[in-house]
Amino acid sequence: MLGEYELRCVKCGRTYRADPWTIVCPHCGGLLEPVFRRKPLGVSWALFRTRKFGVWRYKELLPRVRPISMGEGGTPLIKIGERLWVKYEGSNPTGSFKDRGMTVAVSLAKEANVKSVICASTGNTSASVAAYASRAGMRSFVVLPRKKVARGKLAQAVLHGATIVEIDGPFDAALDVVMKVSGRESGLYPLNSINPWRLEGQKTLAFEIVDEIGVPDWVVLPVGNAGNISAIWKGFKEMRELGLIDKMPRLAGIQAAGASPIARALKEGLSEPIFTDNPETVATAIRIGRPVNWPKAFKALSESRGVVEIVTDGEILEAQRKLGKMGVGVEPASAASYAGYLKLLGREISPDDRVVLVATGHALKDPDAFPFPEPVRASSVDEAVEKIRGLAL
Numbered sequence: 224m225l226g227e228y229e230l231r232c233v234k235c236g237r238t239y240r241a242d243p244w245t246i247v248c249p250h251c252g253g254l255l256e257p258v259f260r261r262k263p264l265g266v267s268w269a270l271f272r273t274r275k276f277g278v279w280r281y282k283e284l285l286p287r288v289r290p291i292s293m294g295e296g297g298t299p300l301i302k303i304g305e306r307l308w309v310k311y312e313g314s315n316p317t318g319s320f321k322d323r324g325m326t327v328a329v330s331l332a333k334e335a336n337v338k339s340v341i342c343a344s345t346g347n348t349s350a351s352v353a354a355y356a357s358r359a360g361m362r363s364f365v366v367l368p369r370k371k372v373a374r375g376k377l378a379q380a381v382l383h384g385a386t387i388v389e390i391d392g393p394f395d396a397a398l399d400v401v402m403k404v405s406g407r408e409s410g411l412y413p414l415n416s417i418n419p420w421r422l423e424g425q426k427t428l429a430f431e432i433v434d435e436i437g438v439p440d441w442v443v444l445p446v447g448n449a450g451n452i453s454a455i456w457k458g459f460k461e462m463r464e465l466g467l468i469d470k471m472p473r474l475a476g477i478q479a480a481g482a483s484p485i486a487r488a489l490k491e492g493l494s495e496p497i498f499t500d501n502p503e504t505v506a507t508a509i510r511i512g513r514p515v516n517w518p519k520a521f522k523a524l525s526e527s528r529g530v531v532e533i534v535t536d537g538e539i540l541e542a543q544r545k546l547g548k549m550g551v552g553v554e555p556a557s558a559a560s561y562a563g564y565l566k567l568l569g570r571e572i573s574p575d576d577r578v579v580l581v582a583t584g585h586a587l588k589d590p591d592a593f594p595f596p597e598p599v600r601a602s603s604v605d606e607a608v609e610k611i612r613g614l615a616l
Contacts, residue, residue: 224243224287224334224335225286225287226260227259228241228258229241229257230257230258230419231256231257232248232251232253232254232256233254233256233518233519234252234253234254234518235248235250238258243331243334243412243420244335244406244412246405246413246417246418246419254417254516254519256457256519257419257423259461262464262465266283266465266467268467271430271434272434275297276296276431276434277294277297278295278296278424278427279296280296280297280427281427281430284430285423286423289330289334291329291330291359293316293354293358294316295323296315296427296431298311298313298315303546303549306574307578307580308436308439309551309582310579310581311553312428312581312583312584313552313583313585313588316354317350317351317379318347318585318587318588319347319508319583319588320425320428320451320583321351324351324416324422324424325352325354325414325424326424327420327423328414328418328420328421329355329359330359331420332361332412332414333359338362338410339364339410340352340362340363340364340411340412340413341364341404341405341411341412341414342363342415343365343367343397343398343400344367344380344397344415345368345371345376345507345508345510346372346376346588347376347584347588348365348414348415348416349367349372350379350380352365353365353380353383354379354383356385363384363385363386364385364386365380365388366388366390367387368391368392368394369392371394371510373554373592374590376588388400393500393512394448394502394512395511395512401413415448416515417450422453423454425450425451425455428451428454428458429442429458430462433462436579438468438470438471439472439578439579440472440573440576440578441473441572441577442455442475442578443475443477443560443564443567443578443579443581444474444476444477444580444583445477445556445559445560445563445581446478446514446531447478447482447508447510447514447556448515449516451583452519452520453516453520453522455523456474456526456527459472459527471527472579473528473530474529475529475530475532475567475572476524476529477559477560478559479506479509479533480533480534481502481503481510481536483497484496484499484502484517485520485521486533489524489531490533495517496513496514496517498512498513500512504536505536505592506555507554508554508555508556532563532566532567534566538565539559539562540558540593541562542559542561542562543586543592546558547586551582552585552586553583553586554585554589554592555589556583556584557581557583557584560580560582560583561582564580599611599614
């Protein structure tokens with residue numbers, strides 16, 4: 224099933240036979256990364272473009288499994304400036320980029336005869352896990368920090384039949400529960416981004432950007448648990464190794480001021496994150512104080528000559544409003560990309576650079592994050608007509 228891959232530890236460098244249940248390095252506990260044992264043959268843009276735009280368009284660069292799919296990927300690349308685009312992941316089936324990884328990881332789990340899956344979540348992962356597990360005929364369990372998950376995301380998990388477990392504590396405590404209870408013995412398959420196979424799906428975001436506009440100068444994205452930034456960089460590296468591209472973008476990782484363990488550390492020249500047990504930000508999707516994928520993120524930022532930036536909740540909400548006035552509705556974590564871009568513009572990022580902002584989730588994921596203005600009230604049709612005419616002048 225996974226004969227074309229092996230798993231390599233990013234910490235100690237040891238390699239292992241690819242197996243769905245091998246989530247971390249058996250020797251040192253480090254993160255694992257799937258790597259091809261030999262280069263896939265015959266891959267080309269001409270081949271890819273014979274298929275529908277989406278994750279499985281690039282099937283030669285993914286595990287060879289029967290897809291559990293709902294048409295994920297193929298998301299719009301919305302132009303909002305002369306040299307600026309938004310990769311709008313809110314158009315995925317459950318409204319976030321998580322579906323890219325979930326189609327691959329759940330497909331792999333299905334072929335391995337997994338019956339139950341589990342995840343910790345700040346919201347988007349729970350919605351995606353529940354939907355894809357339901358699609359595959361599996362049970363799903365989601366562990367959530369109590370009262371820290373946006374209602375739109377929680378509603379999705381409930382709708383798709385997940386068993387909800389709430390814990391007093393942050394996301395990191397919820398992930399600790401998942402890592403302790405999951406495994407081959409319990410039969411619970413973990414679907415957080417510590418699972419290397421989920422990130423294989425997320426790397427297709429890089430493929431799609433290049434497929435549509437070529438290699439940009441920058442890719443700017445929010446960073447929470449840090450799986451997406453490393454997955455996207457892996458995608459670019461694989462394209463270069465396969466001769467599909469001949470240059471690489473730089474990455475900019477954006478974190479919220481109240482949840483910035485990676486950005487703070489790199490700004491201070493440290494080699495490890497400045498963890499926090501009490502992250503707090505309006506951008507709930509990136510409200511993570513102990514990002515598990517930080518070693519991969521540090522590596523991606525270093526190799527790409529990337530930068531980090533920290534944005535306040537006020538800057539995030541203002542960026543969300545600005546995008547909304549362009550017709551692009553995103554949740555606060557996604558708006559962090561634009562907020563970070565605006566701070567970096569004229570410094571690290573030149574106005575002449577071609578830039579893609581990754582918007583990870585739809586605005587309706589977190590409707591409570593933005594204030595609703597008082598509506599114009601009218602007691603009759605005539606009064607409503609009069610008020611509208613007055614406002615329209």
